[in-house]
Amino acid sequence: QKEVEQDPGPLSVPEGAIVSLNCTYxxxxxxxxxxxxxxxxxxxxxxxxxxxxxxxxxxxxxxxVDKSSKYISLFIRDSQPSDSATYLCAMSQVYNxxxxxxxxxxxxxxxx
Amino acid sequence: xxxxTQTPRYLIKTRGQQVTLSCSPISGHRSVSWYQQTPGQGLxxxxxxxxxxxxxxxxxxGRFSGRQFSNSRSxxxxxxxxxxxxxxxxxxxxxxxxxxxxxxxxxxxxxxxV
Numbered sequence: 103q104k105e106v107e108q109d110p111g112p113l114s115v116p117e118g119a120i121v122s123l124n125c126t127y128x129x130x131x132x133x134x135x136x137x138x139x140x141x142x143x144x145x146x147x148x149x150x151x152x153x154x155x156x157x158x159x160x161x162x163x164x165x166x167v168d169k170s171s172k173y174i175s176l177f178i179r180d181s182q183p184s185d186s187a188t189y190l191c192a193m194s195q196v197y198n199x200x201x202x203x204x205x206x207x208x209x210x211x212x213x214x
Numbered sequence: 215x216x217x218x219t220q221t222p223r224y225l226i227k228t229r230g231q232q233v234t235l236s237c238s239p240i241s242g243h244r245s246v247s248w249y250q251q252t253p254g255q256g257l258x259x260x261x262x263x264x265x266x267x268x269x270x271x272x273x274x275x276g277r278f279s280g281r282q283f284s285n286s287r288s289x290x291x292x293x294x295x296x297x298x299x300x301x302x303x304x305x306x307x308x309x310x311x312x313x314x315x316x317x318x319x320x321x322x323x324x325x326x327x328v
Contacts, residue, residue: 136317138319143324144321145218145220145319145320145321145322146257146304147319148316148317148318148319151316190256190257192257192317194315199269199270199315200245200262200264200269200270200306200308200310200315201259201262201272202247202249202257202259202317204249204256204257204258205256206256
């Protein structure tokens with residue numbers, strides 16, 4: 103079983119829809135949680151970065167972390183065709199390392 | 215502020231050869247990590263350097279090595295290339311402190327082994 107599980111999709115939604123992307127994890131030592139967006143043939147772009155449990159909002163994006171359930175989510179409101187990309191969750195532990203463990207990524211397509 | 219810069223962007227090498235990839239981190243960032251991305255395995259951690267010292271290492275064979283220079287720039291080397299080494303190699307930099315592990319990625323180097 104992988105440390106981080108993520109539904110690979112693809113997820114296809116109409117423009118304007120609310121999108122929910124999720125990851126589950128098994129290692130309770132994870133303290134930092136990130137969401138990256140990756141366009142085809144590009145490097146991952148950091149979207150959201152959260153520490154421990156709670157919610158964080160940035161424009162149309164909201165990240166939620168529930169450490170008790172080992173579950174993290176990314177919500178995209180008013181989705182746009184330009185949001186079409188692969189979304190990767192990533193996590194790291196608190197002690198002295200930047201080693202990130204990634205989910206496999208969810209491919210999202212927003213159609214006009 | 216300039217982002218993470220990786221060179222070259224594309225490489226084609228022959229089996230058995232070796233290759234060196236370069237990464238220049240964001241100014242002020244002291245931690246550099248390397249990842250391999252393939253369609254089958256996704257993003258896998260290779261190694262991490264902080265202040266010229268390897269701080270962590272993933273589960274890759276010894277053919278994969280790296281180093282970091284005093285200006286935080288980093289290189290990774292793959293010797294005796296195999297077809298399975300074909301992948302997108304990504305470099306990420308972060309401040310490297312316990313309170314901030316926010317990692318930013320470069321565009322990657324796409325390596326094709328033929």
